[in-house]
Amino acid sequence: MSKQFKNPVLNWIEYRLPIFSFLDDSVGSGYPTPKNINYWWNFGSIAGFILVVMIASGIVLAMHYTAHVDYAFNSIERIMRDVNYGWLIRYIHMNGGSMFFIVVYIHLFRGMYYGSYKAPRELLWMIGVFILLAMMATAFMGYVLPWGQMSFWGATVITNLFSAIPIVGDSIVTLLWGGFSVDNPTLNRFFSLHYLLPFIIVGLVFIHLWALHEHKSNNPLGVDIKGEQDLIPFHPYFTSKDLYGLSAFMIFFMAIVFFAPNLFGEPDNYIPANPLATPPHIVPEWYFLPYYAILRAFTKDFFLYWPVAWLITAKLAGVIAMFASILLLLLMPWLDGSKVRSSKFRPIYAMAFWIFILDCLVLGYVGGKPAEGAFIVIGQIATAYYFAHLLVVIPLVSRLERPRPIPESISAAVLAARAPQAGE
Amino acid sequence: MTMINFKTPLAALAVLTMALTSSSAFSAGDTPKPPKHDWSFSNVFGTFDKAAAQRGFQVYKEVCSACHSMELLSYRHLSGIGFSEEEIKAIAATVDVTDGPNDEGEMFERPGTPADRFVSPFPNKKAAAASNNGKAPPDLSLMTKARFNGSDYVYALLTGYKDVAPAHIEVPEGGNYNAYFPGHIIAMAPPLSDDSVEYTDGTKATLAQHAEDVTTFLSWAAEPEMEARKSLGVKVLLFLLILTGMLYAVKREVWKDQH
Numbered sequence: 001m002s003k004q005f006k007n008p009v010l011n012w013i014e015y016r017l018p019i020f021s022f023l024d025d026s027v028g029s030g031y032p033t034p035k036n037i038n039y040w041w042n043f044g045s046i047a048g049f050i051l052v053v054m055i056a057s058g059i060v061l062a063m064h065y066t067a068h069v070d071y072a073f074n075s076i077e078r079i080m081r082d083v084n085y086g087w088l089i090r091y092i093h094m095n096g097g098s099m100f101f102i103v104v105y106i107h108l109f110r111g112m113y114y115g116s117y118k119a120p121r122e123l124l125w126m127i128g129v130f131i132l133l134a135m136m137a138t139a140f141m142g143y144v145l146p147w148g149q150m151s152f153w154g155a156t157v158i159t160n161l162f163s164a165i166p167i168v169g170d171s172i173v174t175l176l177w178g179g180f181s182v183d184n185p186t187l188n189r190f191f192s193l194h195y196l197l198p199f200i201i202v203g204l205v206f207i208h209l210w211a212l213h214e215h216k217s218n219n220p221l222g223v224d225i226k227g228e229q230d231l232i233p234f235h236p237y238f239t240s241k242d243l244y245g246l247s248a249f250m251i252f253f254m255a256i257v258f259f260a261p262n263l264f265g266e267p268d269n270y271i272p273a274n275p276l277a278t279p280p281h282i283v284p285e286w287y288f289l290p291y292y293a294i295l296r297a298f299t300k301d302f303f304l305y306w307p308v309a310w311l312i313t314a315k316l317a318g319v320i321a322m323f324a325s326i327l328l329l330l331l332m333p334w335l336d337g338s339k340v341r342s343s344k345f346r347p348i349y350a351m352a353f354w355i356f357i358l359d360c361l362v363l364g365y366v367g368g369k370p371a372e373g374a375f376i377v378i379g380q381i382a383t384a385y386y387f388a389h390l391l392v393v394i395p396l397v398s399r400l401e402r403p404r405p406i407p408e409s410i411s412a413a414v415l416a417a418r419a420p421q422a423g424e
Numbered sequence: 425m426t427m428i429n430f431k432t433p434l435a436a437l438a439v440l441t442m443a444l445t446s447s448s449a450f451s452a453g454d455t456p457k458p459p460k461h462d463w464s465f466s467n468v469f470g471t472f473d474k475a476a477a478q479r480g481f482q483v484y485k486e487v488c489s490a491c492h493s494m495e496l497l498s499y500r501h502l503s504g505i506g507f508s509e510e511e512i513k514a515i516a517a518t519v520d521v522t523d524g525p526n527d528e529g530e531m532f533e534r535p536g537t538p539a540d541r542f543v544s545p546f547p548n549k550k551a552a553a554a555s556n557n558g559k560a561p562p563d564l565s566l567m568t569k570a571r572f573n574g575s576d577y578v579y580a581l582l583t584g585y586k587d588v589a590p591a592h593i594e595v596p597e598g599g600n601y602n603a604y605f606p607g608h609i610i611a612m613a614p615p616l617s618d619d620s621v622e623y624t625d626g627t628k629a630t631l632a633q634h635a636e637d638v639t640t641f642l643s644w645a646a647e648p649e650m651e652a653r654k655s656l657g658v659k660v661l662l663f664l665l666i667l668t669g670m671l672y673a674v675k676r677e678v679w680k681d682q683h
Contacts, residue, residue: 035682077496077566080649087649088656232682240678244671251664258657259468262569270570270646271562280606 024235026213032231033238034219036410040114041217042245043107048205049246050100055198057093065145067191069184072147073272091261097139098264099253101287104132112332113353115341116218122333124211129329131204136288136326138197141190143285148269153282155182155190161295164316181275221413222341223406230410281370289367290360290386295322296371297383304384321383328390335390338398345404349397356389455606458573458580461636465575465643469658471651472644474506475625480641481505483621483634488564491556491612493544496565497645500538504648505641512538519543557598557611568639569646575639580604582635585614 003021005011014020024030064083066075079086108128111117117125144155159176163169178185216225225231256263264286268279284292298305298318305317312320328335343350359382366379407413464473481502484494499516507515516536521543524531536543546552552560568574581604589601589608599609616634623629627637644650 074496081496081501087653091653236678237682240671240675244668244675247664247668247671251661251668254657254660254664258653258660261653267570267572267574270566 026209027239028235029233031213031234032216032228033234034217034225034230034410035232035237036221036414037217037219037238039241039245040106040110040220042242042249043103043110045242046246046249047100047103047107050096050103051198051201051205054093054096054100055202057089057096058195058198060089061093062195065191067145067188069147069187069273072145072187076146088257091257095253095256095261095264097142098285098287099249099256100135101139103249104135105287108132108329109357111218112356113343113350114218114220115222115336115338115343117332118336118339118341119333120215121211121218124208124215125333126330127204127208127211129326131201131208132329133326134197134201134204138194138201139285139287141194141197144187144190145194146269147187147273149271149273149277149279150266150269150282152182152273152275153279154284155186157282158284159186161315161319161322164313164319166312166316218341219410220342220344221407221410222344223408223410223413226409226411283368286364286368289365290363291322291325291367293363293367293379294325294383294386295319296367297321297376297380299376299380302380302383304380304387321387325386328387332390332394335394336398337395338401338403340403340406342406345406346397346401347404348401349394352389352393352397356386356393359385359389455604455608458576458604461576461579461639463575463643464640465650468654470654472505473640476637476640477505477644478507478641479621479623479625479627479633480637480639482623483616483638484564484641486621487615487634488638489542489545491545491552491561492564493546493552493561494542494565494645495544495563497542498538499536499540499542501645501648505644509538516540559611561612564642564645566646568643574646575643577604578642579635579639581610582616582638583632 003014003018003024005014005020010020021030061079064075064079064086066072076090079090081087083089111125111128140154140158144151159173159182162172162176165172174180176186176189177183178189216231266283283289295318298314298321300309300314302314304321305314308317338346338349340346343353362378362382363386366375366382369375371379407416464470464476484492499512502512502515503509516538519536519540520533521536521540522531523534526532544552546555546560549560568578571577581602584603584605586601586603589595593601593608595601595609599611600613601608602610616631616638618631619629620631620634621629627633647653
């Protein structure tokens with residue numbers, strides 16, 4: 001499959017290392033793509049771009065950062081004040097984390113809506129869930145590095161969760177801390193891992209793309225690719241479309257970086273870490289708020305806790321639920337028994353999908369509020385619904401709902417949609 | 425919080441997340457939100473009022489710096505609010521800096537230079553706490569970034585002292601009532617009043633003026649990059665708008681045969 005060029009140098013390289021045909025088959029004219037995918041399919045390439053931005057800006061920041069409890073906070077302020085364009089690089093990196101999660105959450109919900117997790121893309125979806133988990137670990141450890149109040153207390157609260165694990169819990173926490181409290185060894189290992197994990201994400205992304213290329217993108221109709229007539233080459237069609245979408249997204253990203261760089265942050269993190277003064281209200285970054293709400297929902301009187309109350313503490317139940325809320329996504333391809341992928345032909349599932357989105361937003365809202373009064377009850381109801389959606393609603397709806405008739409093929413649907421316009 | 429009106433669903437989601445982040449904002453019980461103040465640096469094109477920031481530096485130097493450090497600033501940074509090199513040298517020379525050890529192994533005092541950090545009022549945190557009823561006054565370098573509604577809050581706090589506390593609040597010995605401090609009881613005595621500082625530029629030295637000036641100075645100190653950031657931001661966004669428009673045209677052209 002090697003390509004032929006007029007240029008002898010290119011031919012020489014291609015004969016020995018078929019990199020040009022590899023690129024062409026990956027993101028070029030040699031990679032066929034469903035012709036009907038819409039703008040919600042842009043977010044994968046945007047996420048990939050942000051990963052590169054995060055690694056590039058992070059490497060520069062690491063050149064100026066000092067991973068020591070006495071110097072970390074001030075080294076970041078030195079970046080902000082004295083390093084040339086340090087403020088720009090730091091604000092890009094800081095907000096890039098939020099952007100990454102916005103984009104990846106949209107990407108994930110797009111997959112849910114159009115059934116992209118179904119056969120034969122189960123592994124593609126599952127690798128995506130692992131990418132999300134790796135992102136969360138990276139983001140959490142990155143947030144600790146400035147060694148502000150929220151860094152320190154966030155690290156303390158989250159690492160303490162592992163102490164709920166029976167028998168080995170305390171040992172795990174000691175291992176995470178590198179001692180008996182969140183301290184300098186914690187900061188050092190978090191910095192090391194924060195530098196390592198993004199490259200593991202890069203590896204996972206390659207496997208994600210490998211699986212993607214095997215069966216190509218899903219599409220808004222969710223029907224299988226039937227032949228050449230359903231496909232158009234990635235280049236120039238989707239290179240141009242992805243670049244346009246990326247540029248539009250960059251307007252939003254850069255508007256935040258330049259005009260509201262601390263919008264997603266907590267003011268408390270501009271106070272140096274002080275192990276002796278707890279902030280009045282410890283909150284994680286916004287992208288963790290739904291999980292934080294699930295964690296905190298598990299009190300002694302929460303009805304989901306009752307069945308296991310004889311076995312484990314409420315704290316452990318909360319920790320398990322928090323991890324389960326993400327790990328359960330791995331099972332989506334089997335929880336959903338419907339053969340029809342796209343929600344376009346599954347009105348009841350589509351409705352359930354939007355209620356689920358709303359539920360996630362409610363969880364995020366509650367996660368940012370103090371655990372008191374009505375917020376506890378709302379958080380518990382939303383938590384119960386989160387699991388009900390995955391474990392009850394999806395399996396039942398997918399097996400009971402009668403989907404609308406699906407089109408024969410992508411090209412048939414595209415032609416049918418175009419027909420009335422032709423008659424005008 | 426300034427809300428921008430977005431059209432795309434992506435931006436709508438972003439606005440939602442903003443709402444989520446700001447919802448985590450409230451923490452301080454019944455403390456009222458500080459009123460919005462119209463700052464020279466508030467809006468997208470806003471810059472620091474340099475004269476106000478310089479007066480604010482004077483207020484800091486003559487009043488605040490008796491208790492509050494600003495460890496993240498060097499005297500050379502003051503060029504950011506319009507002080508000339510000579511003025512900065514003169515300002516730095518007024519302080520004594522402990523340096524050393526010298527070749528004899530002794531610490532020694534010398535006049536400050538522009539490269540020196542602002543000299544702190546206390547040699548260390550413990551000394552600061554010991555002189556202030558056990559609690560060190562916070563460093564002010566990042567104060568307006570380290571509080572919700574930072575600049576508005578600092579201004580409201582400085583002007584929010586009341587001689588007589590509301591009946592339901594008991595003010596303990598060594599405490600002061602402040603309408604905007606979380607919990608209302610603040611250890612810091614009212615730091616500013618009319619004529620706390622004598623301005624050299626003829627500005628009337630009222631409490632409100634002092635508070636406005638020193639808040640402008642502190643806002644600059646917390647975000648000295650703000651003017652550069654905004655001016656570069658306008659260029660970046662204009663560039664991206666044009667680029668996006670052009671890429672849209674390219675996309676339309678490429679897709680012409682598919683529609």
